Each structure stands twice: as structure tokens, then as C-alpha cells.
């Protein structure tokens with residue numbers, strides 16, 4: 482399993498904060514839309530692709546260091562179920578898994594205390610069930626919203642949906658943007674929409690899903706990232722998981738660098754959530770190394786980084802079990818997560 486540039490010092494930095502209370506980052510308040518900045522945004526596709534091609538095959542983290550990074554990755558998963566056949570029973574099982582994502586004997590063997598996932602992510606109809614199931618765990622519920630996944634329901638209903646999910650107890654709202662505003666270069670409309678979504682969320686944190694696979698170019702991804710951050714997004718997120726192309730490394734590099742630029746200009750740290758199709762432990766390690774290299778260790782924390790994933794946890798569990806016992810368990814033993 483290969484990841485670049487993760488040292489022993491990084492591993493201890495990664496694990497040392499695992500049980501500390503959530504760091505309170507000042508929320509990104511947003512700013513006025515600055516069209517000069519948006520027009521100036523470029524993305525050099527071939528340079529981006531070259532950089533990403535070097536990532537997976539480089540230096541590895543091994544053994545205990547790898548296990549520590551995988552445990553860290555678990556704390557940053559938004560454990561997700563977004564299926565038409567979701568039931569309260571499935572959501573309750575998912576919540577139980579979020580509260581106890583790794584078997585105690587494996588944690589004991591690794592010298593770790595209890596950990597949890599970063600959040601549980603569901604459709605609005607399942608928010609109340611998830612909130613009740615997670616009561617007392619400290620794990621927030623994230624609701625996908627605003628006509629997820631296409632974002633094409635009537636505008637007032639999209640705003641209403643946010644209100645309802647917040648009322649039902651969601652602490653995080655994953656909104657989908659109107660892709661057509663990006664494709665038409667209508668940055669003001671994208672900004673206004675995002676601004677209202679953010680205001681409607683109130684205290685709940687808002688993740689802006691760009692649906693990057695439908696934005697046409699990396700430059701559009703970079704521009705949409707900037708507009709959403711200017712409008713006050715707490716996180717920018719790649720995908721719904723329902724597009725034909727979801728999270729990729731090139732898109733991630735573009736969004737991560739947009740976050741870095743925004744931080745340099747405003748002093749505010751915006752979080753990043755790659756989502757859709759991330760199902761292997763080795764891929765998770767590559768994402769973590771990309772964050773570390775481009776944004777620094779500060780971002781390697783659930784308040785600034787999440788994986789949106791429905792099946793990543795299962796593979797991480799298998800890798801941890803192998804690390805501890807020397808054997809791989811069958812995939813069906815990790816049906817949830």
C-alpha cells in the first residue's frame with residue numbers, strides 16, 4: 482500500500498489528536514463575491530494530472546504507522562447510506578457501526594481506545610432515526626439536501642428542505658449546487674444560491690457539493706470552489722456519489738488548492754470532502770497524504786476533512802484485522818460500512 486511522505490512524526494501527530502475534543506475552527510463567514518478573483522482562476526490540466534500521477538506509487542507507510550493512519554481515516558468518514566431502499570433498520574445498524582467502527586479486540590491490540598466515525602450521512606427522511614440512534618455518542622448527523630442529487634427541484638422547496646433537516650436535528654447539511662449556473666458562468670446566481678443555503682442552515686455546518694463530474698472542466702471546478710467559499714461554505718465536497726465520475730485525484734488537487742488560496746486571501750480554513758467511489762484503504766491513504774502535502778497537518782482532522790463513503794470502512798477494517806491477526810476476513814463479514 483503506497484503513500485508518499487508520511488513520516489513517524491506525522492503518524493504520532495495523526496494519532497495524538499484522535500481523542501481530543503473537536504477543535505473549534507472559526508467558521509468561514511464568506512465575503513462579497515469578487516468576480517476579478519473568479520475570472521483570474523486558472524487550472525493547468527496537464528500539470529495537475531502529472532502531479533496526481535506521482536501520488537499513489539511513492540513511499541509507503543507500513544505496519545503500525547499504516548494502522549495508525551487507517552484509524553485516523555475512520556475518524557474522518559461520513560459513514561453514508563443514500564439508497565432508495567434505506568429503512569430505519571438499516572440506518573440504525575449504520576449508526577451502531579459509526580459508534581463502534583472497529584472491534585474492541587483489534588483496538589486493544591493496536592493500543593487504541595474507542596473511536597467513532599466523523600458523522601453519519603443520510604437522506605432527510607432518515608434524519609430523525611439517525612439522530613435518535615446516535616443520541617449520546619456525540620456523532621453528528623449530516624443530511625443531503627436541496628433536491629439531492631440533481632438539485633433541480635423548485636428553489637423554495639430546496640430551501641425548505643434545509644429548514645426541515647435542521648429542525649429534525651441534522652448538524653451538517655450537504656447541499657447540491659445548481660450545475661447550470663457553473664456551466665453558464667453565472668457566478669452571481671451560484672453565489673446567491675449558496676449564500677441563502679448557508680443562511681438557512683443557521684448553526685448547522687454546510688458542505689457544498691459541486692458534482693464535479695458534471696462541471697465540464699477543472700477550471701470550472703476551481704471557479705465554483707471559490708464562489709462557494711466566498712458565499713460561506715464550511716466544506717466543499719466533490720460529488721454526490723451518483724454522477725458517472727465522482728471523486729478523483731485531479732479534481733481533489735484543484736479543490737484543495739482553491740481552499741489553500743482562499744485561506745491565504747481570507748485567513749479562513751474551509752474543509753474538504755471527497756465523496757463517491759472511495760472504497761479502498763489504500764486510496765484513503767493517498768487522499769490523506771495529498772491533504773498533508775498540500776494543506777498541512779492542520780487539515781487532517783474531522784473538522785476540516787471528511788471522506789464521503791458507504792463502503793470504505795469495510796475495507797479499512799479488513800486491513801486492520803490483517804495487520805493484527807495476519808489474516809484477511811471475508812468481505813461479507815463487514816457488510817455495514
Ligand SMILES: O=C[C@H](O)COP(=O)(O)O
Pocket residue numbers: 561563602720721722723756757758759789790791792793
Ligand atoms: O457522499 C457520499 C457518497 O454518496 C458515497 O458514495 P459511495 O457509495 O460511492 O461511497
